[in-house]
Amino acid sequence: MQLTPAQWHEAVAKYADKLMSGERVKQLSNLFDAPQYAQQFIELAKKHSECRDLRIRARCALVDAKGKPVINPKTKMPKIGWSDYQAGAHAA
Template identity: 45%
Template sequence: MSTFAVFGMTRDFAMFEARKKTPTHRFEKDKGGQPRRVELTQDEWEAAVIARAESIMEGARVVQLCRPFDAPQFAKDFVALARRRGECRDMDIRARVPDKSAPPNKRTGKPAMTWKPLAEIGLA
């Protein structure tokens, strides 16, 4: 049986990613032209985090937002909760199915697996 998961982007996940990836410093050139590390203030860093989160929300990247579910109706409930909780985009339920275009695993002989949207496999 397949497993199902929700892919997309939420404001919470974008803020989490932005906090992880935004540096707490910047480099400025001193009078001799050499780069000098300057620590950001808390307000400057928070502004940089918000700007990076906005950039993530405007992008096209999607991520798996939850652990896999056993049935698509549970994934639909998760989508409804996420939409009520805050800003989100590109919410999509995908099923983990065998990838017929990829060769089987050489060591185990099992088929390669991939995430495909429900509409592509006829479950939507």
């Protein structure tokens, strides 16, 4: 099925509205996997368009309020999830 440019723009707008209304964390792209590239992208996006909830996050072991890893009771391994990136905390 071939879409006309108007139909394509309408489909893209609907998809963008769907994404913007959700609260699920989504990785932008593997191209922006380093914090400095992600920060550059955020600055450009805010400068040139309307943005919502752009922030740098990292997948790492989740910790509780005391700083101890949250353990998955089934696997006995630390739970992995998204957390806000902090410059010194995730250094390799």
